[in-house]
Amino acid sequence: MNSATVRNLLVRGMLAGLGAGVLALVVAYFLGEPLVDKAIGFEEVQAHAHGGHEHEVELVSRSLQSTAGLATGVLLYGVAFGGIAALAYCFALGRVGRFTPRATALLLSGCALLAVYVVPFLKYPANPPAVGNGDTIGKRTTLYVLMMALSVLLAVAATLLGKRLAPALGTWYATVVAVAAFALVIGVAFAFLPVVNEVPADFPATVLWRFRLSALAMQVTLWAGFGLLFGELAERLLNPRPATAAENRSAAVPG
Incomplete structure (x- = not known):
């Protein structure tokens, strides 16, 4: 694979990562953030119950964290991981079997999701604030x-x-x-x-369980979205659609 193709795949990987990041952002905002708020509320109640009445000054407001801060973090992560995944794709293409570029992208995304997130998650699952x-x-x-x-x-x-x-x-x-x-x-x-x-003994089990499911849903959305988007972009780059007869005729007609 020549350097120009690698560069083109890298750019497409970053774009696909950005698109997948947008999808993951929607999941994180609507599924994860309400549970984070509940966990923070539990933490504040526990602090008051143990005499911690002093209010710490927030350097960044919670509303900013849950909107612009969340979007910046997720989208930058999507672009970065998309670039890294695209480089891994360049190495894996043709070495993991006789798969099309689109199928290779989906296979790589699924295996990466399993190895990078799901397996560590099963041993050390994500925890919300106060845990x-x-x-x-x-x-x-x-x-x-x-x-x-x-x-x-x-x-x-x-x-x-x-x-x-x-x-x-x-x-x-x-x-x-x-x-x-x-x-x-x-x-x-x-x-x-x-x-x-x-996990504190009195932490709501439902909040903990739903938070972990939302974290898993966000990663599944990110990796699945990347696999689909990048697979399509890679397929169009590596296996361009042949021109139809009508297109050939129109190209042959002098302007």
Whole structure:
């Protein structure tokens, strides 16, 4: 793949990431933000109950955080992750099987969603405000990043294992063995990595559950939207539609 094609795919990946970010922003605003407000309300009630009556000055208002701040963060994240995913796509295209550019984009997005977010989420799910000890934020962040890095590396290793076994076992059985190996090692990691459970006993279970579902819905929307948008853009770039006979005739007519 030449540098011009890589550059074009990179630009299309960033545009697709921006479009997917808009979709994820809608999900985050309508599903996630109301639950964040409820969690903040619970935190304030707990602070008053324990004698914390002093009101801290907000550097950024909550209304700004939930609108412009949220939009800026989500859209910048979408553009950045779209560019990174496009570069990964350039490497994966033609190496993961005989898939069309559109199918490769969807396959890459689905696998990335699983490895980058879903697997770490199952071990260390997202928490709203008022959940988590501020003194352990460094430890919790380290464990999450470790789980994500391990999941990505194991996903790559499983892909390589499947390709190595395919000539001997066939594509279907090689894929089954690779997925089983990935699940087995991830299960071992789940068993040995520390458990983090800092949810207050009186925190509303419904709010916690719905917040985690909204966080998952946002990521699914982001990755699925990117896969569909980028797949279409990549397909048009790499497999341009041949000109029809009518278009050829009109081009041949002198102006």
